[in-house]
Amino acid sequence: MEKMIEVEAGKRLNFKASAFSPIIYNRLFPGRDFLRDMDALKKARDKGEGDLMAPYYEQFARIAYTFAYQGLAPTPRQTQEQKGFLEKYPDEWEWIDSFKTFSIYKILPEIAKLWGENELQISEQKNGVPAPPVK
Numbered sequence: 001m002e003k004m005i006e007v008e009a010g011k012r013l014n015f016k017a018s019a020f021s022p023i024i025y026n027r028l029f030p031g032r033d034f035l036r037d038m039d040a041l042k043k044a045r046d047k048g049e050g051d052l053m054a055p056y057y058e059q060f061a062r063i064a065y066t067f068a069y070q071g072l073a074p075t076p077r078q079t080q081e082q083k084g085f086l087e088k089y090p091d092e093w094e095w096i097d098s099f100k101t102f103s104i105y106k107i108l109p110e111i112a113k114l115w116g117e118n119e120l121q122i123s124e125q126k127n128g129v130p131a132p133p134v135k
Contacts, residue, residue, distance in 0.1 A: 001118045002071060005110045008101045014071035015064070015111060017118040024076075025066045038063060042112055060104050064111060065092035 002016045025034035037059040044056045072081040089095035096102050 001114055003110065003114050005107060007107060008099050011099070013068050015067040015114055016070035016073075017067055017111075017114045018070065018076075019118070020076045021066060021070060021115070021118070024070060025062065028066055028069065029062050032062065034063070034066075038112075038115060041108065045108055045112060057104055060108055060111075061092040061096055064102075064107060065089075065095050067111060067114065068095070 001018070002014055004012045005015050006012045022034035025032065025037075041056050041059050041063065069082055069085055072085055073079040089098065
């Protein structure tokens with residue numbers, strides 16, 4: 001699933017979520033758990049307590065960085081654009097610092113929705129063929 005999200009006035013980026021997102025996340029951030037971080041972010045957002053998001057900004061930054069990185073390529077194979085992205089922005093903080101504003105309150109709902117749509121897409125059965133019997 002892909003979506004163009006306006007991250008600041010006049011600047012839109014393509015964010016992409018796929019079944020490959022947790023793997024890319026682990027490659028970009030060794031030792032981190034994508035699903036755990038995404039779940040914590042969604043729970044914090046659902047509580048809706050104003051400053052509750054501040055402690056989760058680091059997870060948000062990593063996930064946004066991963067989805068923006070994925071949005072540069074049509075396939076899971078690393079492209080020249082992605083290599084250039086990693087050279088220009090070696091970590092999520094360099095990338096976020098390149099924007100005038102980067103609001104967690106504005107962008108997180110869009111990213112969570114993107115991942116939610118991806119999860120629905122993954123869970124739908126693709127064909128009507130039943131699973132083989134267990135021996």
